[in-house]
Structures are given as C-alpha cells and as structure tokens.
Amino acid sequence: METKLQFIGGEWVPALSKETREIINPFNQEVIAVAAEGNEKDAKEAIKAARKAFDQGDWSNTSASDRGEIVMNIANLIKRDREELARLESLDTGKTVEESRGDMDDIAGVFRYFAEIADKDGGELIDSPLPNSNSKVVKEPVGVCGQITPWNYPLLQASWKLAPALAAGNTLVMKPSEITPLTTVKVFELMDEAGVPKGVANLVLGAGATVGAELSSNTDVDLISFTGGIETGKNIMKAASVNVKKLALELGGKNPNVIFADADFETAVDQALNGVFFHAGQICSAGTRIIVEDKIHDQFVDALVKRVANIRLGSGFDENTQMGPLISKEHLSKVMDYVEKGKKEGATVAVGGKQPEDPELQDGFFYLPTVLTDCTTDMSVVQNEGFGPVITIEKFSSEEEAIQLANDSIYGLAGGVWTSDIAKAERCVAKMRMGTVWINDFNLYFPHAPWGGFKQSGIGRELGKPGLDEYQETKHIFHNLKPEPMNWF
Numbered sequence: 001m002e003t004k005l006q007f008i009g010g011e012w013v014p015a016l017s018k019e020t021r022e023i024i025n026p027f028n029q030e031v032i033a034v035a036a037e038g039n040e041k042d043a044k045e046a047i048k049a050a051r052k053a054f055d056q057g058d059w060s061n062t063s064a065s066d067r068g069e070i071v072m073n074i075a076n077l078i079k080r081d082r083e084e085l086a087r088l089e090s091l092d093t094g095k096t097v098e099e100s101r102g103d104m105d106d107i108a109g110v111f112r113y114f115a116e117i118a119d120k121d122g123g124e125l126i127d128s129p130l131p132n133s134n135s136k137v138v139k140e141p142v143g144v145c146g147q148i149t150p151w152n153y154p155l156l157q158a159s160w161k162l163a164p165a166l167a168a169g170n171t172l173v174m175k176p177s178e179i180t181p182l183t184t185v186k187v188f189e190l191m192d193e194a195g196v197p198k199g200v201a202n203l204v205l206g207a208g209a210t211v212g213a214e215l216s217s218n219t220d221v222d223l224i225s226f227t228g229g230i231e232t233g234k235n236i237m238k239a240a241s242v243n244v245k246k247l248a249l250e251l252g253g254k255n256p257n258v259i260f261a262d263a264d265f266e267t268a269v270d271q272a273l274n275g276v277f278f279h280a281g282q283i284c285s286a287g288t289r290i291i292v293e294d295k296i297h298d299q300f301v302d303a304l305v306k307r308v309a310n311i312r313l314g315s316g317f318d319e320n321t322q323m324g325p326l327i328s329k330e331h332l333s334k335v336m337d338y339v340e341k342g343k344k345e346g347a348t349v350a351v352g353g354k355q356p357e358d359p360e361l362q363d364g365f366f367y368l369p370t371v372l373t374d375c376t377t378d379m380s381v382v383q384n385e386g387f388g389p390v391i392t393i394e395k396f397s398s399e400e401e402a403i404q405l406a407n408d409s410i411y412g413l414a415g416g417v418w419t420s421d422i423a424k425a426e427r428c429v430a431k432m433r434m435g436t437v438w439i440n441d442f443n444l445y446f447p448h449a450p451w452g453g454f455k456q457s458g459i460g461r462e463l464g465k466p467g468l469d470e471y472q473e474t475k476h477i478f479h480n481l482k483p484e485p486m487n488w489f
C-alpha cells in the first residue's frame with residue numbers, strides 16, 4: 001500500500017523533503033505501507049493553511065448545525081467503511097479485527113455524539129448588575145488546534161480530538177503516531193468526502209521530535225491536544241508555554257482494580273482479564289494493578305492464572321486469536337525489561353514472563369500474558385506503567401488499606417472496585433483519585449462520559465460536554481442599552 005501523502009490546505013501532497021517511512025506489520029514485520037515522512041517544514045505549511053482557514057475562511061462562522069451536519073456525514077462514512085477501516089487498523093496495530101470493529105463502532109459514535117451536541121449550546125443570558133443592559137455568555141472556537149495521537153488506538157484517539165474540534169468550529173493540524181498512520185490517512189479522505197472545507201483539517205505525518213515539536217511550539221497554534229506518554233506530555237507542556245497555548249493532555253496510567261472478598265468472584269476474575277488483555281495490555285486504562293483482599297488472594301490468583309495460561313496468541317486476522325502482538329521491537333524490549341526489573345525487586349512470575357516459544361509467533365513482537373505476584377507498592381512494576389500484558393497483584397486486609405494502595409501512585413487515570421456492598425463501593429469511589437472509576441466493571445468508555453486523568457495522568461477532558469468545552473473559548477458580552485456619562489473625573 002502506498003500512502004506517501006499528507007493532507008495540507010485541501011490537497012494531498014508528499015513530504016517537502018520527499019522522505020518516506022516504512023510501516024511495519026507487528027505480527028510478521030512485513031512492510032505494509034510506505035508513508036510520507038514530514039518534518040518541521042511540512043508542519044509549518046499545514047499550520048499556515050489552518051491559520052488561513054480559521055482567520056479568512058467561513059468555517060468558524062458556519063452555523064453550528066451546519067457544522068454538525070458535516071460531522072454527522074463523517075460518522076456515516078465511517079459506518080459505511082467500517083470493515084475496511086477495521087482491517088487496516090488491525091494490520092497496522094496487530095490487534096484483533098473483532099477489537100478493531102468495536103473501535104470503529106465507537107469512533108462512528110463519537111462523531112455522531114459531537115455532531116448532535118454541536119448546536120445545543122447557543123450561550124446564555126446572565127444577570128446584569130446594571131439596569132438598561134444585558135449580559136450574555138457565548139462560546140467561540142479556540143482557533144488553530146494541534147493534535148497529536150499515539151499508536152495504541154490510532155483512530156479512536158484521533159476521533160476524540162477531530163470530532164469536537166470540528167463541531168466547535170476550529171481548524172486543525174493532526175499528527176498521528178509515525179508508526180500507525182494508516183487509518184488516520186483514510187479518515188482524512190472521508191472528512192474531505194464529508195464536506196469539511198479546504199484548509200480546515202490538515203494532516204502531517206512524521207516523527208514527534210520534528211512535526212510534533214513544531215505543532216507544540218509554533219505560535220500560530222492556539223491549542224495543543226496530546227495523547228501519549230507522560231514524558232512526552234511534559235515536553236509538550238514546556239514547548240506550549242511559548243505562547244501560553246491552551247493545553248489538553250491525556251497521559252498514561254497504572255490503574256488499580258480493587259477486588260473485595262464479597263465480590264461476585266467469577267465475574268471479577270473474568271473482567272480482570274478483560275480489563276488488561278485487550279490489545280495486549282497496550283491500553284492507558286488497563287487494570288494492570290490488581291489489589292485483592294487477602295481472604296481470597298490465593299483463590300483469586302489460582303483462577304486468574306488458569307485463565308491467563310489459556311489466552312490464545314496469534315494473528316489479529318485469525319478469528320481464534322484472543323491477543324495479538326505488541327506494537328514494535330522497541331516496545332517488546334521495554335516490556336521485557338519491565339518484567340525483569342520486577343523479578344529482581346522480588347515479584348514472582350505466576351504465569352508468562354517471557355516470549356512465547358510457538359514457531360508461528362517468532363516473527364511477531366509477542367509476549368506471553370503475565371501475572372506477577374508477591375508485589376508491593378514500592379516496586380517499579382507496581383508504580384510504573386508497563387503498557388503490556390502484565391498484571392501485578394498486591395494484597396490488602398482492610399477497606400482503608402485498599403484505598404491507600406489504590407491512591408499510592410503518580411497516576412490518576414482510572415480504577416475499579418468490585419464488591420457486593422453498595423455502601424462500601426460508594427465510600428471507596430468517593431476517595432479514589434482518578435478521572436474514571438468503575439464499580440463492578442472495568443474499562444468501559446463511551447462518548448457521553450468525560451475521559452481524562454487526575455494527577456499526572458493529564459490535564460483536561462475528552463468526550464462528553466467537557467470534551468467540546470476544551471475546543472471553545474468563553475466570551476462574556478456586556479451591552480449597555482442606555483449609555484450615559486458618569487462624570488467621575
């Protein structure tokens with residue numbers, strides 16, 4: 001597949017340098033596409049196009065309902081091309097096609113949601129302190145938005161940024177992860193087909209250090225929205241300070257899944273697996289930190305290990321496969337180092353802890369689903385995000401201890417509590433310092449519910465009404481209907 005093009009000012013163009021990058025299938029390391037490799041110069045061109053479209057184009061003044069209609073067209077085109085998009089996502093990321101189909105349904109739902117709320121907030125009149133006056137508050141687009149996405153959910157994370165930015169009347173430049181650009185390229189074709197005007201949505205492909213850094217530091221960009229790792233987030237935050245850009249950061253997590261002895265045991269075990277092993281654990285909100293009540297610890301570990309040992313690895317295109325490979329050789333080696341460090345610190349490998357020996361999996365970046373027991377809160381495997389199929393298990397003996405452990409983290413993205421005691425569940429979630437907390441569930445997200453992190457898991461929210469607010473400025477307009485001199489001076 002040839003994808004040597006970027007989308008700038010409504011035209012498909014190669015990188016100015018003519019450089020390209022090979023896109024690799026993580027299942028077998030075959031080259032599946034050749035993509036343009038843009039750099040700072042391409043990013044500057046795209047920002048110029050987005051600036052012009054915002055300052056001189058009609059998009060920001062188009063009625064919100066007309067913008068909503070175009071965003072709805074995108075949702076419908078994603079539904080139309082669901083299978084093609086899902087297969088492309090699986091080819092690029094290694095995840096199962098079934099998972100990718102679910103992602104495409106979620107993505108269409110995200111565009112539909114923001115299309116529907118685009119025209120639902122026309123502003124409000126507020127009480128004025130003076131007679132013969134009125135005071136109103138209106139929402140306006142922020143301007144030119146830089147949007148940077150990761151490789152794990154390439155199109156899903158892109159949709160959480162594209163849909164609200166367009167619905168709110170902004171123009172944008174998106175940079176997908178350089179290793180998984182394929183579905184984002186395809187969606188820019190669909191946005192063009194859906195009627196997004198020229199220059200409004202621009203796409204630059206390439207590395208973070210070049211394209212991403214330019215988007216973060218360029219003073220013509222008014223907002224930067226980033227999803228990715230915590231260290232990259234900190235760099236972007238520094239770069240964005242140059243013109244005090246608005247900033248939205250969706251960063252990592254090491255998410256606690258607290259299991260009390262009175263939980264529905266079978267369901268808690270089953271959902272603990274779902275909470276981690278989709279996409280080989282490469283999920284920001286994966287429940288990789290299991291904190292289980294000591295009374296059921298051994299029984300829980302036994303049940304979990306039996307199920308984990310039976311997870312079927314393979315090609316995402318094989319319908320028997322339950323878990324695909326990791327994204328890259330570099331990432332595989334990071335996950336291996338993470339587990340080795342945990343072992344040195346005293347964790348015990350209850351299952352997994354190595355690459356599979358199956359000859360059919362030797363060309364892919366596979367790692368066995370892994371459970372580490374005897375974990376304590378001071379260990380690096382408990383504190384750091386592994387971003388792989390690795391669960392750490394800790395024990396607790398009281399509700400207070402469970403909460404204390406769950407909150408003992410620099411992260412605050414998501415967490416879960418399993419119990420049949422409703423009051424206990426409510427007490428726990430009230431104290432858990434995370435942007436999303438599930439009671440008797442894990443890893444559920446949908447367009448209406450805001451998503452984002454407490455603590456170092458991020459700044460701001462995507463999805464829900466707050467996800468639209470990120471892309472809007474609030475303006476107060478005071479109108480004096482009977483101006484007269486004050487004669488103060």
Ligand SMILES: NC(=O)c1ccc[n+]([C@@H]2O[C@H](COP(=O)([O-])OP(=O)(O)OC[C@H]3O[C@@H](n4cnc5c(N)ncnc54)[C@H](O)[C@@H]3O)[C@@H](O)[C@H]2O)c1
Pocket residue numbers: 148149150151152153157175176177178206207208209211212213216227228229230232233235236250251252253283284285385387413452453457458
């Ligand atoms: N909170 C969430 O909703 C959420 C969702 C998905 C992924 N994530 C996080 O993403 C991380 C994994 O993704 P990743 O490895 O692609 O992250 P990453 O930080 O390495 O890269 C993310 C994006 O940032 C770009 N980038 C890299 N350096 C840059 C720089 N200096 N300036 C600007 N852009 C730069 C990359 O090219 C890529 O497009 C994990 O930590 C995961 O938890 C968070």
Ligand SMILES: C[N+](C)(C)CC=O
Pocket residue numbers: 152153156282283284285445
């Ligand atoms: C936000 N989510 C869960 C869709 C993907 C995180 O990596």
